[in-house]
Amino acid sequence: xxxxxxxxxxxxxxxxIMHWIGxxxxxxxxxxxxxxxxxxxxxxxLFPQWAGLxxxxxxALAWHLSAMWLLFADGLAYLAYGxxxxxxxxxxxxxxxxxxxxxxxxALRFALPHRIGHYNAVQRLLYAGxxxxxxxxxxxxxxxxxxxxxxxxxxxxxxxxxxxxxxLAMMGLIAAFVVIHVTLVAFYPRTLxxxxxxxxxxxxxxx
Amino acid sequence: xxxxxxxxxxxxxxxEFGRLRRRGLLRGGFSLGxxxxxxxxxxSTHSGVDAALEAMLRFDDRIQEALFDxxxxxxxxxxxxxxxxxxxxxxxxxxQVRIIDPATWRLGVSxxxxxxxxxxxxxxxxxxxxRQITRHICIEGWSQIGQWSGVPLHVFLKRIGADLRAKYxxxxxxxxxxxxxxxxxxxxxxxxxxxxxxSRPLTPEWGAPLRLRIxxxxxxxxxxxxxxxxxTNKYPxxxxxxxxxxxxxxx
Numbered sequence: 169x170x171x172x173x174x175x176x177x178x179x180x181x182x183x184x185i186m187h188w189i190g191x192x193x194x195x196x197x198x199x200x201x202x203x204x205x206x207x208x209x210x211x212x213x214l215f216p217q218w219a220g221l222x223x224x225x226x227x228a229l230a231w232h233l234s235a236m237w238l239l240f241a242d243g244l245a246y247l248a249y250g251x252x253x254x255x256x257x258x259x260x261x262x263x264x265x266x267x268x269x270x271x272x273x274x275a276l277r278f279a280l281p282h283r284i285g286h287y288n289a290v291q292r293l294l295y296a297g298x299x300x301x302x303x304x305x306x307x308x309x310x311x312x313x314x315x316x317x318x319x320x321x322x323x324x325x326x327x328x329x330x331x332x333x334x335x336l337a338m339m340g341l342i343a344a345f346v347v348i349h350v351t352l353v354a355f356y357p358r359t360l361x362x363x364x365x366x367x368x369x370x371x372x373x374x375x
Numbered sequence: 376x377x378x379x380x381x382x383x384x385x386x387x388x389x390x391e392f393g394r395l396r397r398r399g400l401l402r403g404g405f406s407l408g409x410x411x412x413x414x415x416x417x418x419s420t421h422s423g424v425d426a427a428l429e430a431m432l433r434f435d436d437r438i439q440e441a442l443f444d445x446x447x448x449x450x451x452x453x454x455x456x457x458x459x460x461x462x463x464x465x466x467x468x469x470x471q472v473r474i475i476d477p478a479t480w481r482l483g484v485s486x487x488x489x490x491x492x493x494x495x496x497x498x499x500x501x502x503x504x505x506r507q508i509t510r511h512i513c514i515e516g517w518s519q520i521g522q523w524s525g526v527p528l529h530v531f532l533k534r535i536g537a538d539l540r541a542k543y544x545x546x547x548x549x550x551x552x553x554x555x556x557x558x559x560x561x562x563x564x565x566x567x568x569x570x571x572x573x574s575r576p577l578t579p580e581w582g583a584p585l586r587l588r589i590x591x592x593x594x595x596x597x598x599x600x601x602x603x604x605x606x607t608n609k610y611p612x613x614x615x616x617x618x619x620x621x622x623x624x625x626x
Contacts, residue, residue: 207515210517226618229620230429230619234435237431313626314442317626
């Protein structure tokens with residue numbers, strides 16, 4: 169008899185669609201954001217010209233202020249879906265600190281088993297973390313887009329210059345996440361397939 | 376009161392070189408944007424993507440107009456918060472600042488107004504004045520706090536009998552610059568036609584003899600070196616707006 173496989177897909181269709189729309193939106197925001205940053209760098213470095221999107225400040229801002237709606241809509245839909253379907257509670261809610269410690273140790277020794285459709289403690293930490301980071305990126309973005317009309321929000325982040333600094337820091341965290349995420353996907357190519365095509369989740373129990 | 380000696384420094388020209396280089400390299404070069412997105416879409420061509428971006432900017436303008444509330448004031452600061460040294464900014468470097476004799480200068484008025492007579496500096500100084508210490512936010516992201524004083528624009532618009540239901544107030548400058556704003560923002564209480572910077576009459580680099588100071592919009596709306604004002608229902612555009620900066624530019 170074949171082992172009982174869960175009928176549950178690794179990633180439901182809406183998650184896959186929202187994931188890839190999110191990839192495009194974050195890509196537009198990040199590359200155009202680098203071009204905007206270069207217009208007045210607040211740290212002693214510039215992003216290379218070839219990494220920017222928009223060609224000049226006006227073009228980059230047009231991209232940034234267009235793609236933000238896509239990110240906003242995609243993010244809202246994802247949050248609503250995650251809450252309504254129990255995706256956050258079931259898949260992303262942090263596990264007990266002991267399990268986090270165990271999985272983190274295993275991950276650093278490259279010995280953490282990876283099962284399609286189930287998130288270990290490290291994945292939960294990273295995925296919940298990136299949702300919070302993107303939320304802060306959007307909130308600080310609104311704060312520096314409308315520091316008077318959304319003055320309460322800008323005030324919450326300590327005023328315009330600090331909100332702008334946090335916005336840049338969130339970009340850094342998103343970039344760091346992307347590096348880790350893409351590296352891990354390269355180690356487990358099956359996960360990339362499961363985010364594109366219909367793939368059943370691995371069995372519930374570890375062999 | 377005379378401007379700084381007109382010496383050309385490399386730093387003055389750097390932004391211009393940067394712009395030229397950007398334009399030149401844009402076409403056909405490898406870019407990350409080209410991998411996932413569409414490159415060459417910088418609002419300078421008439422491609423479909425540029426048209427889509429421009430449509431999105433117009434959509435953003437409508438959202439910004441809806442978000443704007445005249446009663447929400449820009450934060451004001453104590454004198455100790457004023458930024459020193461204050462950063463010069465224009466579409467040209469500082470050595471190209473235009474100088475005009477304030478004694479012979481007149482502000483022209485046209486469009487949907489009752490009185491079109493020109494105004495001298497003395498005429499403007501005779502009107503009620505308002506002083507403010509507010510944050511100037513540049514579209515590039517940097518910001519600085521300065522002190523300006525002058526005639527509230529709503530006072531001036533009422534004085535010239537402007538049609539306050541008109542859509543736009545446009546500004547033309549004698550340094551070749553121009554911009555325009557929506558009427559609700561023009562009537563916001565902190566929008567002033569500044570005559571003074573840091574309690575002294577404006578010097579040429581800060582926009583002498585008269586500049587707009589509008590803290591509820593990005594810096595490129597605070598036009599310096601004003602020559603004339605027009606009230607109109609026909610979209611006037613502006614120097615940067617015509618190149619792709621968003622028109623509303625509210626903050």
